[in-house]
Structure formats: structure tokens, C-alpha cells
Amino acid sequence: MKGRILQGIGSFYTVESEGQRFVCRARGRFRKQRLTPMVGDEVLFAPPGPAEEEGFLEEILPRKSELVRPPVANIDLLFVTAAAAAPQPDLLLVDRLLVRARKAGIETALIINKTDLDPEQAAAIARQYRGADCRIFCTCACSGEGAEALLAAARGRIVAFAGQSAVGKSSLMNALFPGLGQETGGVSRIERGRHTTRKAQLFPLEGGGYLADTPGFSLLELESGDPDELRQFYPEFAPYEGSCRFDGCAHLSEPGCAVKAAVESGDIAPERHARYAALYAELKDKWTHRYA
DSSP states (O other), X not given: OEEEEEEEETTXXXXXXXXXXXXXXXXXXXXXXXXXXXXXXXXXXXXXXXXXXXXXXXXXXXOSOEETTTTEESOSEEEXXXXXXXXXXXXXXXXXXXXXXXXXXXXXXXXXXXTTTOHHXXXXXXXXXXXXXXXXXXXXTTTTXXXXXXXXXXXXXXEEEEESTTSSHHHHHHHXXXXXXXXXXXXXXXXXXXXXXXXXXXXXXXXXXXXXXXXXOSOOOOOOOOGGGGGGGOGGGGGGTTOXXXXXXXXXXXXXXXXXXXXXXXXXXXXXHXXXXXXXXXXXXXXXXXXX
């Protein structure tokens, strides 16, 4: 039978097929092939027999996209979620998630939640991403602000929430789908989020599609790679490519850089460019020491 993995706990996977759910185990050959089933995978499986409690995953069908963190496959749209306050927004983490998703060919949208706590900061964050080629949603899970627009964007697609802990991902899911009953948490006294989602899980949506909740996190590194490729994942740089004085300009401190001129004129948010420079330095260090 053909199905989709909704959840994985240890070596057991919940697979949905034709409106039914089955618990399956992965065949040993996956380990030999160094393949790990992921939430969101389309699979072929053998359902449990009459006297059996579990079936078996037989084959993982080709993935159109995958993310290692959060660990989900075949995502159409990633809702990168930050809070206007409580916890303070980690926009470098937001940028890392946007870069990772774009590398994987996944469409992105930015959700700025808890706008009621600091409307000015919410607006400032939105301004920083005005050229980042992602839809921006300002939401408040408590009041339901923005929930209808999110639901319209998610319907009929496989959508995942991702972001640091306690930004309100599970609360937004509850606001979108009353009765879902996702556990929610808060922020500790040192402004760190409490983890309430501990595993990735897909929830089927009425009318088609799935919504994925994923564990929050505070640390995320980019995969090693050529730092000069980073600029292609910043859409606001695209209009200026080819206009710099030097070919292969990294858009950092080179003279005659069209991107730097756009930053100085305010056409590109300086905060966004500063985080690009930080990620470039991180990747360059990894690239320099890749054989060490």
C-alpha cells in the first residue's frame, strides 16, 4: 500500500493511507542503505496481518524536498516563525532557516507572532524582510489575528512551522484548527523558550493538505559549503548582481559594490546585510578548515 508518514517514535512510524492509520516498522535494509524515514515521506508499506500489531515500511518514495532540521520531507511551504517579543526575536536563526529552505527548494513565509506585545518591533522586523521574497504574516495567536490568512496559505499544501522555542507555533496551530489540542508553553525567566513540541508530526487538514508541527530550537548551523554561494539565497541582492565593480563580488567591503550602495541608501535593510556578513564569515571559516 502507498501512504504518508505522519509521525515517528523510535523505530515505529504512523502511516496514513486512504483515511486509515497503520503502525509500521522500517525494514533492516534501510539501516544498511543509511536511509532514515522522515515525517512527510511517501512510502510503500505492508500493512499488519490479522494477528500482527505492526506492518513494515518497504520503500521510501523519491522526496521532492527534505530538511534535516526541522526533520521533515516533501514540504511545500515553510512557515518560519519569530515572536515580536517574549522571547526576543533571533533573526539570525530566521535567516538560517530561510537559507536552508531556499537551498532545499522550499517556498518560505515569515510569521511575526505576538504582535500585541510589541507592535513597533513587529513592524521593524517586517521592514527588514521586505525584499526577501517571502510572504510576511503578522499574527497574534491569542486574538486570532492573521489566522485566516495563514489558513488560506496552508490549505491543500504540506506546510511546516519552524522557529525558536516559545514563539507560539503550537498556539498558532491551535488558533488555526480549534480542537487540535497542541500543548503550549511559555518563556522562562531568562527569556528562553520551553520546548513543548518534542517531535515532528503531520496533521491532516480538512479539504486536503497537511500541517507539520516541529520542535523548537535555539541553535542552528548552516551546512558547510562555498561561502560565495550564500549571496544567491538573498533575493534582495538579485537586482544588483552584475552591477558591482568586480566580478564575483561578495557584497561585503569591496569598493564599487552595488549591494553595499543599496544598503547605504536604505533599499536593503542594513540589519539583514549585517547578518549576511556574519553567516558569510561563519561559512568562510568552515570552508577554510574543511580539510583540517
